[in-house]
Every structure is written in C-alpha cells, then in structure tokens.
Amino acid sequence: MKKTQSKPTIIPKMYCNLFGHDYQVSKKVTYHVKEYTCRHCKKELTTNSNGNLTELTPKFKEINDILSRIHASRTQRLKKKSFASSIY
Numbered sequence: 001m002k003k004t005q006s007k008p009t010i011i012p013k014m015y016c017n018l019f020g021h022d023y024q025v026s027k028k029v030t031y032h033v034k035e036y037t038c039r040h041c042k043k044e045l046t047t048n049s050n051g052n053l054t055e056l057t058p059k060f061k062e063i064n065d066i067l068s069r070i071h072a073s074r075t076q077r078l079k080k081k082s083f084a085s086s087i088y
C-alpha cells in the first residue's frame with residue numbers, strides 16, 4: 001500500500017475497507033453471544049448459533065432479544081438456587 005499524506009476526510013466506509021472494521025462490544029446478550037458495532041461505519045455484527053460473527057439483521061436482533069430475556073431469567077433462577085442451597 002502506498003503511503004499518502006493522511007487526508008482529514010476519509011469516509012468511514014473507505015477507512016474500513018482499507019484497515020478493516022473496528023468492532024466494539026455494544027451489547028452482551030448472553031455469556032457467548034454479543035453484539036458488536038464498528039466504531040467507524042456503525043456496521044453491526046452478532047454472534048450466531050455457530051459461534052461465528054454475522055451481520056446483525058432485524059431477524060438476529062429479534063433472536064438476541066429473546067436470548068437475552070432467557071439468559072436473564074436463567075441467571076436469576078441460578079442466583080435463587082444458590083441462595084436456597086446456602087440455606088439448607
């Protein structure tokens with residue numbers, strides 16, 4: 001790649017094409033599933049059921065929403081369980 005003088009106005013998508021996306025965790029759905037957003041172009045990814053990253057489509061948002069609710073109720077139940085077992 002040729003090194004050019006850094007232009008102040010690189011459009012985010014161009015930046016991502018050159019350097020790759022810079023994903024940051026935007027939401028933790030479960031222990032294994034997270035949502036990521038690119039700092040530059042705001043592209044969103046999520047972990048799919050195979051553990052791979054995939055584009056965060058409305059369908060996946062829906063799935064993640066359900067997953068996070070299941071996850072929340074599960075972790076809450078676990079907390080209750082360990083609380084109960086510490087009594088007996």
Ligand SMILES: [Zn+2]
Pocket residue numbers: 012013016020021022038039040041042043
């Ligand atoms: Zn990007």
